[in-house]
Amino acid sequence: MNTKPMNTKPMSTDLDVEVLDPRHDPEPAYWAALRARAGLRADWAWDMLGTSAWLARLPLLVAVLHRAGAPVGVATGTYSGLPYHPKRFVPVRGGPLVGVWHVRAPASSALPGWWLDDGLTVRDVLRCRPAIGRGCAGVLLRQVGPEDLAVLPARARLVRPTEPTWTLPVHDVGDVTEWIGGLRRKRRAHLRATWRETNDDQRIVVDVATASTTDPAEVAHLLRHNENKYHGRFSPLPTAAGYLGALMRRDDVLTVTYRDRDTSALLAVGVTLDHPRWPMPRYWSMLPVERGGVRNAYFHHLTVLVDWAIGNGKQGLLLGKGKSEVKESLGAVPTEQSAVLVVR
């Protein structure tokens, strides 16, 4: 097991905390097994965490909980605070002088940033705070569900409801036609028309494949269209082709591509992180329709993924946050979420 005396703090209980910086620390020997056991997607692979951490504004830190020398829980988050430079990457060493540990999944704001073995609760994540940094004044937990909220300390906390996350169960439908048939009338008609028209469109070629068959630079270029639409001071940084390249080389990542049949130009793309039960569409972007994009490609892409998920025996798809009305119309189910700040 990889333990580092400087970063490891014994706790008052039988748990030890090990804090790792994926930019500088080598992959712990237990990491691959821990990730598999916890069902953490490709963006939790150690090399992906390292790339994410280098391409972040703030230090990304991973805290591992150990019991009797074995890892029993993990949490990841950025050490967010001041000084903050929105247009600069994190310095090679050091970080905020004062701040909070902002716990969330490494490349997605839609999932919790922790996994805990049986017998542990999210309250145990709070034990990591002293090891994060001297100026760390608290822990900000994102995507806290009602059950987790109940175990957090009632005092010294601030709770704010956030957008729900949406899951689209498909385990109880036989095929994509049955799934579409179970939707409300208006969406049903729309999806049937989109499915038929896009499949019959001789101008484009739709391909579902392991992501390594797609050029990440091409995908990054296309993602800029979507990222520019939602750009703001605190919005996530643009997705770098290098990060995508490392992600897309992995076996457990999938792309749905829409290409011009004549020129092979990439018109739209979706990148999905696979999972034994709940794959997650992570990136989506398309050329605007007026510049040659495919009308309704987003809906066709989701239908393709539903078809793929049913065919591969998945429970369903994690659709993340946002576009609630659209996701509800597709049969997705919301899960209420809160952000909780616990100060020391």
Add this chain to the structure above:
Amino acid sequence: MGTSLSTVLWQLTYRAVVRSAFATVPFYREHWALDGRTDPVLVPGRTGRHGGAVDAATVLARRADLVPLAGGEAVVDPLRGLGAVLRRVEPLRTGTLVAVFGADSAPVDLPRGVRGWAVRPDDDVDAVLAQARGPVVAVGPDKQLQLLPDRPHLRRVPLRELDELDRGPHGLLVHPVLGVLAGLADCGRWHVDRTALYLRETDAGLAGTVLRQRSPRLVDTLLGDERVRLSACPRHRGPVLTPGLAR
């Protein structure tokens, strides 16, 4: 290149550009953080391949990641710096027309009073030249310049590539990513515009950095011809490019 004050300032400017690119530009951040670089080393222990320099094809493929976090253009101008280098090798008096063949847009860095014209394939070049009242400097590939009619105030400045360093007597040296690298001066040597471009030796040949372009940021792009050498002009002192022997 020696240790004159101007050379030291040139190197300091380059190092500032490197550090800024590492702090703000996704491509260099990722490449130098994960692989490393030299001169300067940014992450202790990581020195990378070719001192952190990258080939032109990779740079072009990753141009979306050459835009700093603050935003900017991702378009690489293959004739960047044309005006600045041209004025060092050709007298550009007020009223001169600079006609550029093969450019998408007219050069923006010409001296005041000098007009630029990006010649399109369907432009009536003869008519424009006939109407020109002042001198005309035509810049472009040799083949296109040879088709131009002879006129008393027309001067031709061919664009050369790195494997044509031994050709003269006029010309501008161009690179597909870095733009205009150098101009052939009256001493017969290819002079680099060091206010805009820094050149550095690596084990894969020279690598160039555009010093004053915010976006897309171009740092340590390999020239692609390992025979080309950087030396000092004995007459003018500035940095010049010379054809060297193959390694």
